Amino acid sequence: MATPDLVMYEEEYQQIKDTLQRLQVDSNSKIVFLVDKNGQQIAVHGDMRGVDATSLASLTAGNVAATDGLAKLIGEKEFSILFHEGERDNIHISLVAQRVILVVIFDDRSSLGLVRLRVKKASAELEKTFEVLLRKSEEERGSLSSRFDSPFAEITDEDIDSLFSE
Secondary structure, X not given: OOOOOOOOOHHHHHHHHHHHHHHHHHOOOOEEEEEEOOOOEEEEEEOOOOOOHHHHHHHHHHHXXXXXXXXXXXXXXXXXXXXXXXXXXXXXXXXXXXXXXXXXXXXXXXXXXXXXXXXXXXXXXXXHHHHHHHHHHHHHHHHHHHHOOOOOOOOOHHHHHHHHHO
């Protein structure tokens, strides 16, 4: 099932940025960023100098999509957490609220255990924020659809039949 598009409101965007900032500090990580499943960057906190944010976001989304395919091949619903270990840096990737991807890049100044602990708390905060965003988006769509009536709403089947019978 496709997830509906969200409108980002200033208040919730600030909450997202605050959550990412706390996660970056509390987990002692280098970079924390949030992308949607299409690979669009939503927010970031940390030093992104020297990092191609667009590529990082799109490759992360591709990685999650590929891993979803692997999960399905072996009968799993999904793998909600991914971890990549490098010589200097590590990447922790997790799904939040089934709609966004939380990425934490960290080095040996932190540990996987600490990152996982802090990500769990941040994910819960982000999930609440996205629930509010979804509710606001649905309310906005509902109020817009009731404000604008289609000019074709008054056309009946008989009107259509008469157009083609002439």
